[in-house]
Every structure is written in C-alpha cells, then in structure tokens.
Amino acid sequence: WPGRKRMLAALISILLCIQPGRGQTCTQGFEFDPRARQCVDVDECRLLQDACRGDMRCVNQNGGYLCLPRGLYNQQYAQDPQEPYYPDTSDGFADRFLPGPPRSAEPSYPVIRTSAQCVLGYALTEDGTCNDIDECETNSHHCNPTQVCINTAGGYTCSCTEGYWLIGGQCQGGFSGADIDECRYGYCQQLCANVPGSFSCSCNRGFVLDPEGRTCQDVNECLEQPCSHSCFNTYGSFICSCEEGFELTSDGTSCIDLDECSFSEFLCQHRCVNAPGSFTCICPPGYYVYEDNRNCEDINECDTGNNTCTTEQVCFNFQGGYTCLNPLQCPPPYIEVSDNQCMCSVENPACRDKPFSILYRHMDLSSGRSVPADIFQMQATTRYPGAFYIFQIRSGNDGREFYMRQTSNLSATLVLSRPIRGPREVVLDLEMVTINNVINFRGSSIIRLTIFVSAHPF
Numbered sequence: 472w473p474g475r476k477r478m479l480a481a482l483i484s485i486l487l488c489i490q491p492g493r494g495q496t497c498t499q500g501f502e503f504d505p506r507a508r509q510c511v512d513v514d515e516c517r518l519l520q521d522a523c524r525g526d527m528r529c530v531n532q533n534g535g536y537l538c539l540p541r542g543l544y545n546q547q548y549a550q551d552p553q554e555p556y557y558p559d560t561s562d563g564f565a566d567r568f569l570p571g572p573p574r575s576a577e578p579s580y581p582v583i584r585t586s587a588q589c590v591l592g593y594a595l596t597e598d599g600t601c602n603d604i605d606e607c608e609t610n611s612h613h614c615n616p617t618q619v620c621i622n623t624a625g626g627y628t629c630s631c632t633e634g635y636w637l638i639g640g641q642c643q644g645g646f647s648g649a650d651i652d653e654c655r656y657g658y659c660q661q662l663c664a665n666v667p668g669s670f671s672c673s674c675n676r677g678f679v680l681d682p683e684g685r686t687c688q689d690v691n692e693c694l695e696q697p698c699s700h701s702c703f704n705t706y707g708s709f710i711c712s713c714e715e716g717f718e719l720t721s722d723g724t725s726c727i728d729l730d731e732c733s734f735s736e737f738l739c740q741h742r743c744v745n746a747p748g749s750f751t752c753i754c755p756p757g758y759y760v761y762e763d764n765r766n767c768e769d770i771n772e773c774d775t776g777n778n779t780c781t782t783e784q785v786c787f788n789f790q791g792g793y794t795c796l797n798p799l800q801c802p803p804p805y806i807e808v809s810d811n812q813c814m815c816s817v818e819n820p821a822c823r824d825k826p827f828s829i830l831y832r833h834m835d836l837s838s839g840r841s842v843p844a845d846i847f848q849m850q851a852t853t854r855y856p857g858a859f860y861i862f863q864i865r866s867g868n869d870g871r872e873f874y875m876r877q878t879s880n881l882s883a884t885l886v887l888s889r890p891i892r893g894p895r896e897v898v899l900d901l902e903m904v905t906i907n908n909v910i911n912f913r914g915s916s917i918i919r920l921t922i923f924v925s926a927h928p929f
Contacts, residue, residue, distance in 0.1 A: 499535075510621075512628070514531050515535070516536055534626075592604055659685055692704060699724060711724050716747070716750075740754070741753060741758070752766075758770060773787065773793055780793075787923075794923065813828065830919070832847075837927070838893035845886055846886070846887050850881055850882040857910070862882075863875055865901070867900055885899070901917065
C-alpha cells in the first residue's frame with residue numbers, strides 16, 4: 472500500500488492552460504465569456520484528448536483537472552460535467568494525497584481542504600446540509616489585489632473589472648498598461664468622463680440622463696414654473712416671455728412693468744399716466760379723452776347744459792371752456808339795432824367822427840397755433856358808386872400779433888402773425904373805412920372781435 476500511495480500521488484497532476492479570451496485574458500484554467508462578461512472555468516477533460524494516460528480517469532476541477540485511477544473514481548464525480556468536480560473526502564480519500572512541491576504563485580482556484588461530510592467548496596450546517604462557501608465574502612480566496620473575486624458554486628473566479636486586462640497576473644488597462652479611454656468611442660450621447668477601468672456619462676444643462684446611463688433626454692423646465700408670466704420649453708432650455716405692457720429683466724425669468732410714458736412725449740395729447748402693464752391718457756378740465764384713448768376733445772358745455780349762464784346771458788363755448796356773454800348794451804350815443812350791433816345815426820351831432828356802426832363778434836383760438844394763419848374774414852356788404860374801402864386794425868393789437876391783408880376792393884383777412892399763448896382774451900377793433908371822393912364822403916364801421924385763446928394747443 473505505501474508503494475501504491477506514492478504512485479497515486481505521482482499520478483495526480485494539475486495541467487495549467489492559458490486560454491486567451493477575445494478582448495480579455497483570464498487566469499490559468501479559465502476563459503472569458505463575452506456574454507457573461509466574466510471568466511468561466513475551462514473543462515480540460517472535454518477539450519484535451521488523452522488528458523490522462525493509461526487506466527486514469529479525467530476529473531475536471533475549477534481552474535484545472537485531476538487524473539485518478541478508475542478504481543478510486545467515486546460515483547459522486549459522475550455529476551453534471553458543467554459543474555465543478557470535487558472528490559468525496561468522506562472515505563478518507565484526501566488522506567491518501569501527498570503534499571506536492573511548492574508553487575511559485577498561489578493558484579486562483581480553491582485549495583483542497585478536508586471536510587467531514589461535504590465536497591470541497593461547501594460547508595456542513597447544523598441541519599446536516601451542505602451550503603456553498605462564499606470565498607469572496609470570507610476573504611478566503613487567493614485573487615491578486617488587482618483582481619475582482621467572483622463567487623461560484625463550490626469555488627470562485629478571479630477576474631478584472633471592465634476596461635482592464637489580465638497581463639502577467641495583474642489587471643492592467645489595455646495592452647500598453649494604460650487605462651482604455653471608452654469616451655473616444657462615443658459611448659455617451661453628450662458628456663463622457665473616463666474613470667479607471669470604466670467611464671461615466673453625464674448630460675448638459677437642460678438634459679437628464681436616461682436610466683440606461685448613456686443617452687440624454689430634454690428636461691421640460693416649464694413644469695417648474697420658472698417664469699413670471701409665460702414659459703416656452705425648448706430643446707435643452709426654455710424661454711420666458713412677458714405679457715403686453717411688461718418687459719423681461721436681465722435674469723431672463725422675471726417681468727417688470729414697462730413705462731410706456733417714458734417712450735415718447737407724443738403718446739398722449741395731454742398727459743400720460745403709467746399703469747401696470749398699460750398706460751392711461753388724461754385730458755385737462757374742459758376736455759374728454761377721445762375714442763382713440765389718446766387725444767383730447769373739447770367739451771361743449773353750452774350744448775351739454777353743464778354751464779352756469781343765466782337765461783339772460785348767452786353761453787359761448789371755446790376750446791377747453793366757455794364764457795357767459797351778457798346782453799348787449801350799446802354805449803351812448805349808439806343805439807341797439809340787433810342782438811350784436813350798435814349804430815350811431817349821422818343825424819346825431821354826437822356821432823360825428825365816430826364809426827357808423829359797431830358789430831360784435833366772438834371766436835376761439837388754440838394756444839400756440841402755428842403762424843401765419845388766416846383766422847377771420849371781413850367784407851363790405853354794400854357798394855357805392857365811386858367808393859373804395861380800407862381795412863385796418865384800429866385797436867387791441869398792442870403786441871403786433873395780427874395784421875390785415877386786403878384780398879379785394881371789398882374784403883380783407885385778419886392774419887395771425889405771431890403765436891399767442893393762452894389762456895388769454897384779446898379784443899380787436901377791425902375797421903373798414905369807406906371813401907367816396909365823388910360826393911366827398913368818408914365813414915367807417917367797426918367789428919369788435921373778441922378772441923378767447925385756450926390754455927392748451929388743442
């Protein structure tokens with residue numbers, strides 16, 4: 472038996488095989504599975520022809536295989552060939568193995584240990600069942616510090632993280648020893664950050680990373696109501712807009728009132744008052760805001776009855792106001808011949824050298840009216856043979872704002888030559904002189920024109 476025991480120990484060997492994977496190098500006895508993205512055990516008993524010579528039976532191991540005499544082959548090895556095979560040590564089989572020569576490096580597969588009831592890689596529990604030992608969790612594995620331990624049924628696997636390769640028993644980045652820059656291959660839709668052995672995707676502002684971690688989708692910022700008024704979502708951002716009468720501030724989200732009155736002094740005819748989101752035009756007393764909401768229109772107090780004139784008085788309306796005219800009272804020696812005319816008889820000696828008649832007229836004039844402007848027409852009503860007429864301003868033109876322009880032998884026009892600012896009341900005596908050299912006659916008549924100049928240019 473001692474000789475047989477020595478022969479058995481000599482026949483037990485572990486053949487090491489480096490199986491290169493595609494894009495990944497695994498430890499001896501393992502090959503890289505691209506689907507599982509990890510190193511899996513190689514079944515040498517299937518891949519190698521005549522792995523064991525003579526009357527030896529090949530038994531696959533996790534990371535290697537055993538050659539055992541068929542007489543010692545136990546039925547427990549005849550399990551699913553895809554599962555790792557471990558000898559049943561319950562019959563003391565492990566005691567027959569002699570220790571092998573020391574290895575230069577620790578193997579990446581479990582070291583055979585004696586168990587009372589369970590196969591290698593399993594531990595006996597209190598209820599008598601065998602549970603898998605997680606060598607990665609118990610730190611009983613022999614993976615290199617640069618490797619990652621992956622627990623398997625009855626054993627474990629040493630592998631490298633994604634982006635690293637097993638070179639010389641060490642996990643290194645790429646064949647040149649440097650980390651693979653996955654960002655160069657467009658793995659990320661927008662932003663990519665390379666990290667040792669992997670990469671990290673992120674998105675620009677206005678986007679969020681999809682659950683799959685590579686593509687970005689637009690964020691609808693308007694759902695958070697970032698704008699004071701209206702929000703319009705755009706690809707990767709948003710745009711705020713303001714209601715009419717408001718403007719966007721420099722922060723791009725807030726709206727402030729727009730002072731329309733500061734844009735132009737011609738926005739309203741009289742005065743502009745700013746309001747939130749709008750403006751209002753105001754007119755002075757005696758006017759109302761026209762239907763265009765900007766111009767001012769005169770209120771005719773004489774037509775509306777909104778005046779203080781008595782029944783004896785006559786209401787006269789002008790721009791922005793009105794006046795009450797008292798009944799006509801002709802100064803002596805004049806006598807009243809109509810509601811607006813006084814006459815002085817030629818038979819009356821007191822009328823000598825006085826105008827034959829005085830006719831009262833009234834008109835209104837806007838303040839600051841542009842000049843020159845024809846504002847009043849004067850004309851002779853009768854024509855005598857051999858007579859001619861002279862028109863002139865007899866009084867009231869102290870500021871020389873007016874002059875008479877004779878348009879024909881029988882008529883003349885009163886011209887405004889300088890702007891007049893109101894409110895003001897101007898009384899002009901416009902004289903028409905009649906001259907007849909045939910009968911040696913000279914006489915005159917007066918139009919007493921009262922001009923009410925308004926306070927405003929409208």
